[in-house]
Structure formats: structure tokens, C-alpha cells
Amino acid sequence: MPILVMKFGGTSVANLDRIARVAKRVGVEVANGYDVIVIVSAMSGKTNELVGWVNETSKLYDAREYDAVVSSGENVTAGLMALRLQEMGIPARSWQGWQVPLLTSSAHGSARINEIPTDNINAKFGEGMRVAVVAGFQGISPEGRITTLGRGGSDTTAVAFAAAFGAERCDIYTDVDGVYTTDPRIESKARKLDKISFEEMLELASLGAKVLQTRSVELAMRYNVKLRVLSSFEDEMNDQAGTLVCAEDEIVENNVVAGVAYSRDEAKMTLVSVADRPGIAALIFGALSEAGVLVDMIVQNISEEGRTDMTFSCPTDQVARAEKAMEQAKSDGVLNFAEIIADTDVAKVSVVGIGMRSHTGVAAKMFQCLSQEGINIQVITTSEIKISVLIDRKYMELAVQALHDAFELDKAA
Amino acid sequence: MPILVMKFGGTSVANLDRIARVAKRVGVEVANGYDVIVIVSAMSGKTNELVGWVNETSKLYDAREYDAVVSSGENVTAGLMALRLQEMGIPARSWQGWQVPLLTSSAHGSARINEIPTDNINAKFGEGMRVAVVAGFQGISPEGRITTLGRGGSDTTAVAFAAAFGAERCDIYTDVDGVYTTDPRIESKARKLDKISFEEMLELASLGAKVLQTRSVELAMRYNVKLRVLSSFEDEMNDQAGTLVCAEDEIVENNVVAGVAYSRDEAKMTLVSVADRPGIAALIFGALSEAGVLVDMIVQNISEEGRTDMTFSCPTDQVARAEKAMEQAKSDGVLNFAEIIADTDVAKVSVVGIGMRSHTGVAAKMFQCLSQEGINIQVITTSEIKISVLIDRKYMELAVQALHDAFELDKAA
Numbered sequence: 001m002p003i004l005v006m007k008f009g010g011t012s013v014a015n016l017d018r019i020a021r022v023a024k025r026v027g028v029e030v031a032n033g034y035d036v037i038v039i040v041s042a043m044s045g046k047t048n049e050l051v052g053w054v055n056e057t058s059k060l061y062d063a064r065e066y067d068a069v070v071s072s073g074e075n076v077t078a079g080l081m082a083l084r085l086q087e088m089g090i091p092a093r094s095w096q097g098w099q100v101p102l103l104t105s106s107a108h109g110s111a112r113i114n115e116i117p118t119d120n121i122n123a124k125f126g127e128g129m130r131v132a133v134v135a136g137f138q139g140i141s142p143e144g145r146i147t148t149l150g151r152g153g154s155d156t157t158a159v160a161f162a163a164a165f166g167a168e169r170c171d172i173y174t175d176v177d178g179v180y181t182t183d184p185r186i187e188s189k190a191r192k193l194d195k196i197s198f199e200e201m202l203e204l205a206s207l208g209a210k211v212l213q214t215r216s217v218e219l220a221m222r223y224n225v226k227l228r229v230l231s232s233f234e235d236e237m238n239d240q241a242g243t244l245v246c247a248e249d250e251i252v253e254n255n256v257v258a259g260v261a262y263s264r265d266e267a268k269m270t271l272v273s274v275a276d277r278p279g280i281a282a283l284i285f286g287a288l289s290e291a292g293v294l295v296d297m298i299v300q301n302i303s304e305e306g307r308t309d310m311t312f313s314c315p316t317d318q319v320a321r322a323e324k325a326m327e328q329a330k331s332d333g334v335l336n337f338a339e340i341i342a343d344t345d346v347a348k349v350s351v352v353g354i355g356m357r358s359h360t361g362v363a364a365k366m367f368q369c370l371s372q373e374g375i376n377i378q379v380i381t382t383s384e385i386k387i388s389v390l391i392d393r394k395y396m397e398l399a400v401q402a403l404h405d406a407f408e409l410d411k412a413a
Numbered sequence: 414m415p416i417l418v419m420k421f422g423g424t425s426v427a428n429l430d431r432i433a434r435v436a437k438r439v440g441v442e443v444a445n446g447y448d449v450i451v452i453v454s455a456m457s458g459k460t461n462e463l464v465g466w467v468n469e470t471s472k473l474y475d476a477r478e479y480d481a482v483v484s485s486g487e488n489v490t491a492g493l494m495a496l497r498l499q500e501m502g503i504p505a506r507s508w509q510g511w512q513v514p515l516l517t518s519s520a521h522g523s524a525r526i527n528e529i530p531t532d533n534i535n536a537k538f539g540e541g542m543r544v545a546v547v548a549g550f551q552g553i554s555p556e557g558r559i560t561t562l563g564r565g566g567s568d569t570t571a572v573a574f575a576a577a578f579g580a581e582r583c584d585i586y587t588d589v590d591g592v593y594t595t596d597p598r599i600e601s602k603a604r605k606l607d608k609i610s611f612e613e614m615l616e617l618a619s620l621g622a623k624v625l626q627t628r629s630v631e632l633a634m635r636y637n638v639k640l641r642v643l644s645s646f647e648d649e650m651n652d653q654a655g656t657l658v659c660a661e662d663e664i665v666e667n668n669v670v671a672g673v674a675y676s677r678d679e680a681k682m683t684l685v686s687v688a689d690r691p692g693i694a695a696l697i698f699g700a701l702s703e704a705g706v707l708v709d710m711i712v713q714n715i716s717e718e719g720r721t722d723m724t725f726s727c728p729t730d731q732v733a734r735a736e737k738a739m740e741q742a743k744s745d746g747v748l749n750f751a752e753i754i755a756d757t758d759v760a761k762v763s764v765v766g767i768g769m770r771s772h773t774g775v776a777a778k779m780f781q782c783l784s785q786e787g788i789n790i791q792v793i794t795t796s797e798i799k800i801s802v803l804i805d806r807k808y809m810e811l812a813v814q815a816l817h818d819a820f821e822l823d824k825a826a
Contacts, residue, residue: 016466053493056429057429057433057493058497058500059500061496061499062496065495065496065499065507066492066496068492069488069489069492069493069496072488075481075482076482080482083474083482084471086471086474086475087470087471093475093477094478099557099558144512
């Protein structure tokens with residue numbers, strides 16, 4: 001029988017009523033003729049409670065024990081979901097990560113999936129089991145310790161299972177009904193997309209649209225797993241619901257720009273008056289990389305008298321770390337600069353679309369639109385399918401709305 | 414290094430403060446030179462919450478899923494305890510049942526321990542680990558599913574570890590400070606025993622003294638594991654604290670009677686007018702056994718005209734099951750009786766002591782004492798070291814107090 005993977009997040013399994021509700025949805029797919037692999041998160045709030053206990057017990061905790069504690073929430077949901085399905089007359093059983101086994105690296109707290117042997121679960125499907133309920137977010141290390149995959153790891157678990165089992169599709173049930181052209185809380189005319197390409201979803205996910213975890217989209221793209229994002233809170237859960245994330249060639253018509261993303265979680269840092277000589281950028285960004293700072297945008301200003309200003313952006317919560325790394329390099333004598341200025345009062349706004357590859361003028365249109373609104377652009381970066389600008393934070397909402405309008409995202413292609 | 418097993422029940426690890434408190438006690442034993450195996454229960458209330466969810470999800474639940482869900486509480490405590498110990502500078506790690514592995518039968522919900530291989534944990538002790546924190550109550554079946562050992566299973570886990578690792582002693586920390594001559598809530602003169610024999614503890618445990626699980630005492634007796642019961646709530650936790658449960662020959666002086674036990678959880682059932690012929694008892698108790706009824710006391714009344722009354726006792730919550738089994742046997746034509754009378758308004762009171770083996774007159778003294786108080790004895794059973802009587806429930810407290818007095822249990826031998 002064809003295999004379907006269905007993933008339910010924490011709010012979708014928040015209590016016994018919600019579990020019963022989504023179990024019904026699983027039952028529909030079983031009746032449709034699928035063997036189903038269900039990936040479950042912990043009941044909402046449970047993981048945070050466990051994380052709180054770990055932090056309170058030990059400030060610099062042993063990540064192996066963290067994983068052993070924090071993974072327990074998913075096990076509870078998996079067992080309850082299997083029981084609920086059995087109660088409905090559907091042959092089901094639960095699997096914890098180590099039982100599958102979902103083999104991961106030893107990087108506790110953010111382990112990477114190495115392999116998912118399919119023998120155990122396929123053998124049970126062969127014996128008439130119709131649903132394998134798998135505890136998401138967790139696996140087992142080569143040392144036999146429990147690992148977790150990091151925040152949003154259940155999405156990644158789901159996609160990895162879909163790839164390993166050659167599933168027809170991977171349905172991610174969540175508390176929103178799909179992927180939108182932008183955040184509907186900022187732009188009321190935001191439109192749900194029926195389809196979006198992996199590449200676009202990846203840019204949107206990493207730019208702050210919190211629908212899917214970035215790693216899960218990467219994985220889906222690599223193994224060409226059809227992903228569908230849909231709401232478990234909708235009464236109608238038909239085949240057309242949600243947004244399908246798929247390969248570009250499965251999308252017949254699409255707008256040049258698929259969506260507008262934003263992030264408040266970006267700070268602008270400027271190193272004033274550094275020597276403008278070969279190797280200086282490698283030196284600065286090498287030091288930042290070693291300190292674990294995730295640098296996003298980089299701009300080097302025009303040089304004057306052999307000195308220049310270097311501007312870059314990084315996540316807001318890494319500003320202190322970045323400053324420390326730069327001051328250290330200065331006191332070590334490997335780098336010289338007049339001062340370091342951190343500005344956290346900025347936001348990043350981006351337009352994303354694979355249509356940019358074949359359409360020119362997107363950047364010009366974006367800059368013109370922002371200019372008309374009187375919004376000054378501080379830093380620009382582009383990729384093949386994305387243009388991002390750093391602007392004053394107070395203009396963020398205005399910029400998102402103006403760009404959504406300018407690219408007519410409220411209208412389907 | 415010598416090995417010590419320390420077990421902490423649910424109230425002893427009820428929250429992070431309590432975990433920190435008992436971790437200190439573990440630290441003292443590590444400083445004393447022991448390698449310690451700590452067995453932990455779930456935080457109090459957690460297991461009941463999980464059991465409640467299972468029952469609400471599925472009335473006739475799959476015991477394999479029940480075990481997968483219910484075992485998660487212990488995993489949380491084990492990880493937190495390991496973290497707390499690490500925070501104190503003590504090399505520690507947690508072990509879930511399947512990681513040890515604690516190998517059990519497939520009898521989910523009440524699995525029996527088959528084997529505890531010591532290699533994994535001993536290897537870590539060899540590498541300098543000082544404390545292995547093990548999630549109690551759980552193991553792994555030959556099929557690779559998680560099993561639980563039934564209520565009080567963490568006591569059994571602790572004793573099994575002590576036996577497997579040849580531990581010097583197994584300390585059971587609980588919310589009472591030892592084993593008493595009777596329940597102090599009923600008899601204020603009840604005295605804490607410094608030592609008690611396995612056989613006596615076994616009788617007291619199975620008679621309703623809820624200090625230790627019966628199976629754990631059986632196991633301790635079979636492998637001659639020294640068990641100590643003591644309170645984790647006392648400030649002073651010295652070597653003389655609590656009650657030592659040990660082999661008879663280690664107790665120099667002891668009273669003829671060690672204690673008085675009672676149970677309200679006993680019902681008296683009478684089959685009126687059954688044929689008094691050979692094989693009738695086998696027929697009745699065979700049918701009850703098949704129905705899973707735990708028959709305790711049995712009395713066959715004097716026969717009149719070839720018919721007799723058969724009286725037996727069983728746990729109160731099995732009355733319906735016993736009645737159904739008897740009515741079934743009647744309608745199947747294998748058994749005939751006039752009526753079946755169930756009386757749940759009874760209580761069982763017992764005196765227990767290995768001294769009975771060598772002292773006569775204990776029974777006579779017991780019956781005389783009850784007679785003096787005007788308490789009618791309905792059923793009597795005896796073992797080598799125990800005499801139990803079934804009486805009207807309203808006299809239970811009076812009987813316990815009178816017997817405690819008559820055998821002078823408030824005075825040490």
C-alpha cells in the first residue's frame with residue numbers, strides 16, 4: 001500500500017480531545033488506502049516544562065541528560081495516539097526513536113539524522129499494522145544515548161521518514177492553514193499559496209516565516225519529498241487544503257515574487273575605520289565565525305585614505321558575542337578599528353520568488369517602492385531568488401505592506 | 414569499590430528541591446567510598462496522571478502502549494537526578510530500562526525481571542563514573558517493547574540491581590522512617606523495628622503494610638540482599654536509621670511476635686449448600702483461579718446431609734468477578750449451590766513473627782485476647798509464622814490495639 005506521512009505539532013495534540021480529533025483524520029487516510037506513519041510532537045507546553053526543569057537543575061547541563069529528559073514528552077503522545085487509533089479499530093503501535101531506530105549523530109540537542117532503517121516498521125505493515133506512530137524530535141546516537149534534533153525537529157523527523165519510506169507525501173499539520181504571501185497579521189490582504197517551490201519555502205523559512213523548520217525543507221528538497229502544510233484546526237481537511245511545497249516544475253503558473261518575509265531579529269554592526277587591505281574581510285569574518293556568530297549581510301563602504309567601514313548583520317542575541325570577538329581581535333593586535341557600533345533598531349525585509357531568475361527589474365521595483373514610501377535602505381543582499389534589505393525597524397510593517405501591494409501578491413498568477 | 418543501591422520513591426523526588434535534597438544524600442554515600450546505583454520513581458502524581466490519560470483514551474487499553482506511556486515519568490526523574498549530581502561535581506549518568514538493559518518477560522503491566530546484565534554500567538564505573546541513575550519500574554521485553562513491573566515496581570528494580578551487582582546493601586528511601594510493629598495511625602504505641610527478618614517482612618508486606626512491595630522482599634530473600642527502609646524526609650540519615658530487613662540469623666534478639674498487620678481490602682464470600690463430595694473444593698477454587706480471583710482464606714463448614722457451606726475470602730474489588738465465575742459454573746452445570754453471599758464488611762487482622770516457630774501458645778493468646786474484647790472470629794488461617802483472622806470490620810482498630818498490647822509490642826525484646 002502507498003505510504004503517507006502525517007505530522008502533528010504540539011498544539012494539534014495539546015490534550016486528549018485534540019488527539020482524538022487528529023486520530024480521526026488519520027483514520028480517513030487509512031480508509032483512503034494508505035499505510036500511515038504518524039509523527040507526533042509533545043503535548044504543547046510539555047517540552048517547555050521539561051526544558052525549564054533541566055535549566056533549573058543545571059545551568060551548564062550535560063546535553064545527553066537534557067535529551068533523555070526532554071524527549072519524554074513525545075513518547076507520551078505517541079502511546080496515547082496509538083491507543084486512540086486502536087480504540088477506533090485501526091491496527092496501530094507506537095515507536096520511540098531508539099526502537100525504529102532513528103540513527104543520528106552524537107551532537108546532542110541538535111543531532112543530525114544519519115539513517116532510518118525501514119525493516120522494523122515495514123515488517124509490521126506487512127503483518128497488517130496500518131499506522132506506525134513515531135515519537136518525533138528524537139533518535140539514538142552511535143553510543144546508544146537518546147538524542148534530540150533541536151527545535152522543530154519533529155518536522156525534520158517527518159520529512160526524513162517520508163524520504164526513507166518513499167512516502168507519497170508528507171503532510172505537516174499545524175495551527176496555520178498554509179503558507180501565505182506574507183504574515184496576515186501585518187498585511188490583511190495576504191493570500192494563502194496553493195503551491196510553493198522548495199527553494200522559495202527555504203528562503204521564507206530561513207527569513208523568519210515560522211511555518212516549517214529550515215532543515216526539514218532542505219531535506220524535502222534534497223529527497224524531493226512532497227510536503228503539504230495544513231491546519232489540524234480546520235473542519236474541512238480535503239486534498240486541496242493547505243499549501244503544497246514541491247519541486248519547481250510541478251508549479252505551472254506562479255508570480256514572479258512568491259512572498260514577502262521579514263525579521264525583527266537582526267542587528268546591524270559597523271566596525272568604523274578598519275584598514276582597507278587584502279585579507280581584512282577574511283580576518284574579521286574568520287574571527288566572527290570562530291566565535292559562533294552567524295553573519296548574514298555584509299557591506300564594505302567606499303575606502304578613504306586606506307581605511308574603510310565594515311558593516312554586517314547578525315542575530316540580535318549574538319551582538320554581545322560579536323562585540324567580544326572583535327574587541328579580542330583588537331587587543332590581540334590582529335585587527336585595528338576606531339570603534340564598533342551596534343544598532344538593534346533595524347529589521348530585514350525580503351522579497352522571494354523563483355520568477356526572479358527569468359524576470360529582471362524585481363530589485364528596481366522593490367527599491368522604487370521603498371523609496372516612494374520614504375524608507376531608507378541601509379544594507380542590501382541578494383541571492384538568485386531573493387532580495388533582502390535592512391531598514392529602520394519602525395518602517396518594517398509599512399515596507400511589508402507596500403511591497404505586498406507593489407508585487408500584487410493578493411492576486412494569484 | 415563496594416556498590417550501594419539507593420532507591421527513592423515518588424514523594425522523595427516530588428520536585429526539584431526534593432531531588433536536590435536526596436542528591437545530597439547520594440553525595441554522602443559517594444564520599445563514603447561507594448559506587449552508587451540510584452533507582453528513581455516518577456515525581457509523585459506523574460504516573461497517576463499518565464495512567465489517567467491512558468484510561469481516558471482507551472478503556473481496554475493495549476498494555477504495550479500503556480507501558481510506553483506510563484514509563485516516561487521515571488525517565489524524567491532519572492535525567493534530572495543525574496544532572497543534579499553532575500552539578501555537585503559527581504560523575505553521574507542516567508539509564509533508561511532498555512539502555513541497561515533490564516530484561517523482562519513480555520507480561521506488560523506486570524512484567525517479571527529475567528536478567529540484568531552488569532557489563533554496561535560496570536564499564537562506566539570502571540571509567541570513573543560514581544553514580545548510575547536508573548529509571549525504576551521499567552524494562553524491555555524480548556520483542557524490544559518497553560515493559561513496566563507493576564505498582565511498586567521500583568522497589569523490585571532496586572533489589573534486582575542489588576542482587577545483580579552484589580551490592581553491600583539496598584536502601585529504600587520512602588516517606589516513612591521504617592517498619593513499625595503496627596500502623597502508628599491506629600496504635601500510637603507502635604514501635605519502629607531496628608531489624609526484621611525477610612519472612613516476617615514478607616508476611617507484613619502481603620498483609621497490607623504498604624512499606625515495601627511484596628515481590629521486592631521475595632527477591633531480597635532469595636538473593637539475600639540486605640534491605641534497609643528509611644525516610645528521605647528525616648534530617649538525620651545515619652547508618653542506624655530506618656529498619657534493616659535481613660536474614661533471620663542476623664537478628665540476635667527478637668520478640669515472638671514482630672508485628673500486627675491489618676487489611677480492610679478483604680471480602681468474605683460464602684457458597685451456601687454445595688455438595689460435600691471429593692473434588693468439590695478443586696472444582697470451586699479451580700474456577701476462581703481461572704477467573705483470576707486471588708483467594709486468600711478458605712473454610713469448609715461441617716457437613717450436614719451431604720451438603721456443606723464453603724467460605725473463602727478475596728480482595729474486595731474481585732467480588733463481582735468471583736460471583737460471576739461461580740454463577741457461570743452453576744449455569745454450566747458443573748457446580749450446584751443454593752446461594753452466594755458476599756460480605757465486604759469484614760477486615761483481616763494478623764500477628765506475624767518468626768518466634769512462633771519455636772514458641773507455642775501464640776494462637777491461644779491471640780484468640781483469648783480477641784475474646785476478651787468481645788470480638789467474634791469468622792475465619793482463621795495460619796502459616797508457620799503468621800495467624801490471620803477475619804472479623805467484623807468495625808472491630809478492626811480495637812483488635813489491632815488489643816493485640817499490640819497483649820504481645821507487648823511496644824517493648825523491645
